[in-house]
Amino acid sequence: MLTVIWRLILLLIPYKVNHVVTVLQSSCNLAELDFTVSSTVEVANDTGCVRLKSHGRFQYMEGESQLKRTVVMVLCLVVLASCAVVMAQPTDVPKDHWAYAAIESLSAKGLVLGYPDGKFVGNRAITRYEMATIISRVLDNVDKSIDAAKSGMASAPAAPAPAPAASSTPSVSPEDLATISKLVDEFKTELAVIGADVAGFKERMDKQDEKIDELQNNVDVIKSGIEDPEGSIQTTISDVKKLNKVKVSGYLQARYTYDFNPANITGNTTTVLNNAATASAKAQQGFGVRRGRLKVDARPTDNTGISYQIDFGGGQTSIATGTPANIYQVVTKDANIQYYLKGDPGIGGTFVLGQFLTPFGYQLVRSSSVRETPEFSEVITRLFNDSSTLDIEYDRGLKYSSPTEQALTYELGVMNGAGPNQYDNNQARNTVGKIRLAVADNIDLGVSGYWGQEPDGAKVLQSINRYGADLEIYFGNWNLKGEYVTAQDVDYRAAGGTATKWGMWGQVTRNFGAMDQFVAMYDSYNNGYNYSGSDAGPGTDTWNVGWIHYMDSATKLKFFYKMPDNNRFNTAIFEVVSIF
Amino acid sequence: MKLKPILSLALAAGLGISLLSAAPTFAAGRSLTIKGSDTMVLAGQAWAEAFMAKYHGAEVSVQGGGSGTGIAALINGTCDICEASREMSLKEVQSCKERNFIPVKTTVALDGITIAVNSSNPVRSLTLAQLKGIFTGSIKNWKQVGGEDAPIVVLSRESSSGTYVYFKQNVLDNQNYAATALLMPSTKAIQQEVKHNPNAVGYGGVAYFKNQKGIKIVPVSKTKSSPAIEPTDDNVRSGRYPISRGLFFYTAGAPKGEIKTFVNFVLSTEGQELAEKKGYVSLKKM
Numbered sequence: 001m002l003t004v005i006w007r008l009i010l011l012l013i014p015y016k017v018n019h020v021v022t023v024l025q026s027s028c029n030l031a032e033l034d035f036t037v038s039s040t041v042e043v044a045n046d047t048g049c050v051r052l053k054s055h056g057r058f059q060y061m062e063g064e065s066q067l068k069r070t071v072v073m074v075l076c077l078v079v080l081a082s083c084a085v086v087m088a089q090p091t092d093v094p095k096d097h098w099a100y101a102a103i104e105s106l107s108a109k110g111l112v113l114g115y116p117d118g119k120f121v122g123n124r125a126i127t128r129y130e131m132a133t134i135i136s137r138v139l140d141n142v143d144k145s146i147d148a149a150k151s152g153m154a155s156a157p158a159a160p161a162p163a164p165a166a167s168s169t170p171s172v173s174p175e176d177l178a179t180i181s182k183l184v185d186e187f188k189t190e191l192a193v194i195g196a197d198v199a200g201f202k203e204r205m206d207k208q209d210e211k212i213d214e215l216q217n218n219v220d221v222i223k224s225g226i227e228d229p230e231g232s233i234q235t236t237i238s239d240v241k242k243l244n245k246v247k248v249s250g251y252l253q254a255r256y257t258y259d260f261n262p263a264n265i266t267g268n269t270t271t272v273l274n275n276a277a278t279a280s281a282k283a284q285q286g287f288g289v290r291r292g293r294l295k296v297d298a299r300p301t302d303n304t305g306i307s308y309q310i311d312f313g314g315g316q317t318s319i320a321t322g323t324p325a326n327i328y329q330v331v332t333k334d335a336n337i338q339y340y341l342k343g344d345p346g347i348g349g350t351f352v353l354g355q356f357l358t359p360f361g362y363q364l365v366r367s368s369s370v371r372e373t374p375e376f377s378e379v380i381t382r383l384f385n386d387s388s389t390l391d392i393e394y395d396r397g398l399k400y401s402s403p404t405e406q407a408l409t410y411e412l413g414v415m416n417g418a419g420p421n422q423y424d425n426n427q428a429r430n431t432v433g434k435i436r437l438a439v440a441d442n443i444d445l446g447v448s449g450y451w452g453q454e455p456d457g458a459k460v461l462q463s464i465n466r467y468g469a470d471l472e473i474y475f476g477n478w479n480l481k482g483e484y485v486t487a488q489d490v491d492y493r494a495a496g497g498t499a500t501k502w503g504m505w506g507q508v509t510r511n512f513g514a515m516d517q518f519v520a521m522y523d524s525y526n527n528g529y530n531y532s533g534s535d536a537g538p539g540t541d542t543w544n545v546g547w548i549h550y551m552d553s554a555t556k557l558k559f560f561y562k563m564p565d566n567n568r569f570n571t572a573i574f575e576v577v578s579i580f
Numbered sequence: 581m582k583l584k585p586i587l588s589l590a591l592a593a594g595l596g597i598s599l600l601s602a603a604p605t606f607a608a609g610r611s612l613t614i615k616g617s618d619t620m621v622l623a624g625q626a627w628a629e630a631f632m633a634k635y636h637g638a639e640v641s642v643q644g645g646g647s648g649t650g651i652a653a654l655i656n657g658t659c660d661i662c663e664a665s666r667e668m669s670l671k672e673v674q675s676c677k678e679r680n681f682i683p684v685k686t687t688v689a690l691d692g693i694t695i696a697v698n699s700s701n702p703v704r705s706l707t708l709a710q711l712k713g714i715f716t717g718s719i720k721n722w723k724q725v726g727g728e729d730a731p732i733v734v735l736s737r738e739s740s741s742g743t744y745v746y747f748k749q750n751v752l753d754n755q756n757y758a759a760t761a762l763l764m765p766s767t768k769a770i771q772q773e774v775k776h777n778p779n780a781v782g783y784g785g786v787a788y789f790k791n792q793k794g795i796k797i798v799p800v801s802k803t804k805s806s807p808a809i810e811p812t813d814d815n816v817r818s819g820r821y822p823i824s825r826g827l828f829f830y831t832a833g834a835p836k837g838e839i840k841t842f843v844n845f846v847l848s849t850e851g852q853e854l855a856e857k858k859g860y861v862s863l864k865k866m
Contacts, residue, residue, distance in 0.1 A: 101791060302756070342754075344754065346669065346670075346671065347754060370678045404670060404671065405669055405670050405671070406670075438670075441682055442682050472677070474677065474680070474681070474682045476833060477680075477681075477833070478680075479677075479680050509680050510680075511679075511680045511681060513657075514657025514679075514832065515657055517680055550656075550657065550679075552656070553652075553656035553658070
């Protein structure tokens, strides 16, 4: 019974999966107060086998129960067997010996096992019987090697391996077999003495020769198929290279919005979608697709790029007019040509012509798919993304971007100043520029400027400008970002007059593990309209707190709660963003 | 003044506790995932096995796929340590910032990118300019560089490989690889093809080509008049070998907890000796 337990334990030792443990001999003598264990175990894998011996003697104390003795014995057997595994390398070969690598290789393959004491005794002459034993093990290895190669080819005969792999052959060549055959001839007497089947080996060698020829033929057929320039594989490779020149990407924000206490707002009722209250007080509730973007980037040559991005979304009430709608409009965002001076925007400058993001500041140029908060801050919305004043988040013009793989980067653009949604009713071109500096690994600073002329309510051109500064700091699991923008703007509703507007936002983000973030943003905006008879217009101070959870590399969940002041309502947003 | 016995005992206990608390820890059941450089995967696996033997209960898994794959995994939060045989680009650092962390680099070993040809190839050495010509395709025949009249079969890694990127930046001066270059999925595949193809030339970490039957390592010189240097440990460590580079771990922020324990093990004498045993160059001479 104990011998059976001992054999089972040896078989359960956690070797690598491709090892086979054969218990050649084991014995277990349990006397009154002690027991001895000895075993010879052969462990075989794909490259060879190792024969291990272990021996142990254990002694119990008087008075211990039979159950305890049995448990202790089993544990000792496991420990003993585990220790025996590591004793596979000869112990008397210095690591710096010229033959160390060869001996280690032979030992690992199970072709040379050393003496029972674990020594190699390299200075001792080898006997013919010892040589015959090694050759016998080599014969076993050869059989397994060729059979494994043949079964591999049989399971995937048509697999188009990467071209040069087709030139590989089984690891035993016909020349190797001829050499082994000569060795067998030389040592056939000793092989017979140790019981090796010499005649059977000769027959096996002939069969392996045939197998190798068959394998070589298969390899040649596959190789010719892969290398044929008019064959299907090369054609496929060519097609794939062409497809690699066009990249399709995009993202989608699906959102549920809930505005709290809409009845507090003058003119609003609970049926908010039908209410024509002022644009800024428009309450929203329900599901929608806030943005769905599809972008195609093509690189027909190393120096030329073309980008086109559309947006379908806005499936919420139209804010400007208050008309009830869940209108999904398809709008063009990016539509531009790029020219890369050095073929790589990281190391050379880039010219961009067409429609693109106005290169100002930090928040305006970041994709909504990576921005933490669901929407822009108030200051960026009012100064760049407001259809009632100036909507120039995307605009048309020409810009130059510096190489991106450097600490100091900059962009300079000349723009229409009308954006894609408004008529450009003046000949003035607006200029925009930004500079960004990586001050340290974890600190980035930026400054931006925008100068131009825009018509006021009486269609008279007035000078406008915007100046911005932004900051980004990372420390441990935290980051702090912020932006300050000041603007000299026209009064779009009347003749003459200008308004000084300003605003800032500051955001703190904290990581919890790799998949969760807490975000808190404060933003403040002051609308400095000051025309006769009117007040200065409302400013806003808004807190926005939220949580982001990354489901995987493509999808994240966001929950945000927005708390503006100035008699506006709080809003809860639950959003799923997926990017491809 | 002699301390009373009880104070001595308290002092000893306090010292013992402080020593115990300073000892490296690894929480049982905590697993580490390491992904990235194919060049480094041999060392990574050796470090992982030795680490698991030292810290019973630790689980460390190592996968290759290329430095680019590892960096993407670090950005997406699907690995604890990224092995990389090149530095991250600023664009990749920006992607890390979008996940609100700064990647921290730790140099864990050195490597010489080895130029390997079949052992039957008579070419004795190559200059950096010749290497650039061969791998960009302007030099097409071995006779142009002192070899036999035979077409050069150029082997390269794929673009997700850090070795591919490093070689392109530092040897090809950011020019494209030859259109006829065969893109191999791993350094092992390059090793096998060079072994069996007398006209092939490839590049990769020295660990894959050292002491390999059928493969000859080609010494490299900076210019025609400079001496040709072999990628020995001393030459790589000193920078004499023209294509020497660091091998890195990237982590999301500074290594902490179990990640720090593993990094410390890799940087220890035991870890560095393991790297040398696998054919890499340790940071200091062992």
